[in-house]
Amino acid sequence: MKKHLKLTLLALAASSALSVSAYAHRTWLLPSATVLAGKDNWVTVDAAVSNDLFYFEHQPLNIDGLAVMAPDGSAVTPENVAKGRYRNTFDVKLTQDGTYKMMVLNQGAFASYKLDGQQKRMRGKPETIAKDIPAGSTDVRISEIQGRIEIFVTSGKPTDAVLKTTGTGLEMVPVTHPNNLYAGEKATFRLMLDGQPAAGLDVEVVPGGIRYRDKLNDSKVTTDESGTFSVTWPTPGMYWLHANIRDKKSRIENAERRASYSTTLEVLAP
Amino acid sequence: MRLTISAAVTSLIATQAAAGDATISIDIPRLTVAEYHRPYVAFWIESASGDRISNLAVWYDVKQKDNEGNKWLKDMRQWWRKTGRELALPADGLSSPTRAPGTHQISFDATAKPLADLPAGEYQLIVEAAREVGGRELLRIPFQWPPKDARKLEIKGENEIGAISFALKP
Numbered sequence: 001m002k003k004h005l006k007l008t009l010l011a012l013a014a015s016s017a018l019s020v021s022a023y024a025h026r027t028w029l030l031p032s033a034t035v036l037a038g039k040d041n042w043v044t045v046d047a048a049v050s051n052d053l054f055y056f057e058h059q060p061l062n063i064d065g066l067a068v069m070a071p072d073g074s075a076v077t078p079e080n081v082a083k084g085r086y087r088n089t090f091d092v093k094l095t096q097d098g099t100y101k102m103m104v105l106n107q108g109a110f111a112s113y114k115l116d117g118q119q120k121r122m123r124g125k126p127e128t129i130a131k132d133i134p135a136g137s138t139d140v141r142i143s144e145i146q147g148r149i150e151i152f153v154t155s156g157k158p159t160d161a162v163l164k165t166t167g168t169g170l171e172m173v174p175v176t177h178p179n180n181l182y183a184g185e186k187a188t189f190r191l192m193l194d195g196q197p198a199a200g201l202d203v204e205v206v207p208g209g210i211r212y213r214d215k216l217n218d219s220k221v222t223t224d225e226s227g228t229f230s231v232t233w234p235t236p237g238m239y240w241l242h243a244n245i246r247d248k249k250s251r252i253e254n255a256e257r258r259a260s261y262s263t264t265l266e267v268l269a270p
Numbered sequence: 271m272r273l274t275i276s277a278a279v280t281s282l283i284a285t286q287a288a289a290g291d292a293t294i295s296i297d298i299p300r301l302t303v304a305e306y307h308r309p310y311v312a313f314w315i316e317s318a319s320g321d322r323i324s325n326l327a328v329w330y331d332v333k334q335k336d337n338e339g340n341k342w343l344k345d346m347r348q349w350w351r352k353t354g355r356e357l358a359l360p361a362d363g364l365s366s367p368t369r370a371p372g373t374h375q376i377s378f379d380a381t382a383k384p385l386a387d388l389p390a391g392e393y394q395l396i397v398e399a400a401r402e403v404g405g406r407e408l409l410r411i412p413f414q415w416p417p418k419d420a421r422k423l424e425i426k427g428e429n430e431i432g433a434i435s436f437a438l439k440p
Contacts, residue, residue, distance in 0.1 A: 035344050035347075035350070036341075036344060037340055037341055037342070037343040037344035037350065037354075037355070038337065038338070038339075038340035038341035038342075038343070039336075039337065039340070041341070156355050157355045157356050158355075180351065182351075268347055269347070270348070
């Protein structure tokens, strides 16, 4: 009995030493509403990084790369931007009818290298990181990050101008409008990587609310050759969807490219 | 289209029954709650396939200034999604104020829009009610149009709608 306990404690110690990046921290935006009626509505959005959805328990999501697009394609300045301990928050006034898209783009690079026998890490811009690595470094490994987090909010009748993709990184083309989601119904989306279908990619689908139940009820769906996947929502609520891919298609020479896409979708009751 | 709405809160007033009409009678329940608000109610007809929608009436806070009352139209969430979000409200002949608890009637002449435009077939009358700081309820009554004979179809609600009766006359 004692021997078993010792082994278990050793195993725990070993795993926590390795677990610096082992936690699958989820990055997300959470709007106060996605379906609105009337004029001059406001939406408040929370931006956070956490384990459990959609709870604020770890750190805020950096929103330096925040962009808000109105139904007519114009840029909207968010208001009341606030930085908190566990979440950052911003407000958007919906002056137009139609669908808004709010995005946080995380585009950067990081490098790991050995210098004077020491393992080092650094962050930088994709355009300059290679130059910033000190001379004499060995075992240089550079990764370019292309992260996209998006949400969609509709005032009145849904529109689709904001659903257009840019052709860079991992993006989602909604076949089903993202503000037309109801429990029990099937919704279809398509993932694109650099403007091409992202085939064979695993998409995580996680419903929020784990704090008040035992089972996570998450699911995984794989995109087909056209990058398409479907979800039939079991219950109403907020869902987090996420996919990521690593390849060599970085604009930095000899670097790995890590592209990811996350979205929070609101599924209404039928 | 002549839209007849009974004003009495407590009693049923039988409207002059023209040949070929449909009359909806709705019972809005009297609820004992801390904060009571008259419900928003939408009435519409849907074809069996769901692709044809005919709005009949929408009861909501039309009197609020600057159309502030429109904000909660989306709480009638199936109506909002099927048709409401495409409408510009208030709209003549469609929108009117919320009703107090009691029984209310609305009648539609078969020779006028929207009934006059309905092709023969299977339909559903759908009534959706949403109450501020309260719940939401949706009831459906399937029916055939045009009716072969006079009939009265009824359904009882559980929370926000007491009962609906749908009287059809060929």
